[in-house]
Amino acid sequence: MEASRPISPAAMPSSPVDEKIEEHLWLIYGGQTYRVPMSFVRRHPKGKELILPYANQDMTEAYDNAGHSKGATRTLRKYADATRSAEEIEKIYATQRAMHEQAAWNMCVRVGSLLSVAAVLGAVYVRCRQQNS
Numbered sequence: 001m002e003a004s005r006p007i008s009p010a011a012m013p014s015s016p017v018d019e020k021i022e023e024h025l026w027l028i029y030g031g032q033t034y035r036v037p038m039s040f041v042r043r044h045p046k047g048k049e050l051i052l053p054y055a056n057q058d059m060t061e062a063y064d065n066a067g068h069s070k071g072a073t074r075t076l077r078k079y080a081d082a083t084r085s086a087e088e089i090e091k092i093y094a095t096q097r098a099m100h101e102q103a104a105w106n107m108c109v110r111v112g113s114l115l116s117v118a119a120v121l122g123a124v125y126v127r128c129r130q131q132n133s
Ligand code: HEM
Pocket: 001, 027, 036, 040, 044, 045, 046, 050, 051, 054, 059, 062, 063, 066, 067, 068, 069, 070, 071, 072, 075, 076, 079
């Protein structure tokens, strides 16, 4: 099991792509799609943090490695929902990831620009003070 997997952009509350994220998560297991209610995710015996990073992604390996019982897999099967294909879910995740990365990049550019302006203003200020003294 990957202990420190970062939280998926798909599971972030501000995610614009799937506004119903508060109600359920889409997960992929063995090539099939599962629509797991958030009410279950919050009650997951080892914490919702183990599931959230896999929102809109393939959790097969992590799920199998966690040593789930047959009962757990029966619970999972209850949530099987083929109204969306695995490819569709993966596409949503790729879009969310790209948007998330773009937002992070935009923030870096903004901070970089602000720092540049601050550096120029600082240099002008120092120059003026030198000329006045
Ligand atoms: C990648 C996602 C998931 C991870 C990493 C994960 C991890 C774990 C871990 C580590 C345990 C404790 C196992 C033990 O020592 O007994 C556990 C228990 C359990 N999990 Fe998950 N889980 C995930 C997703 C799910 C999902 C989607 C369901 C059902 C919809 C589920 C249902 C359960 C249940 C019922 C238990 C209680 C113990 C058992 O019956 O196996 N889990 N999970």
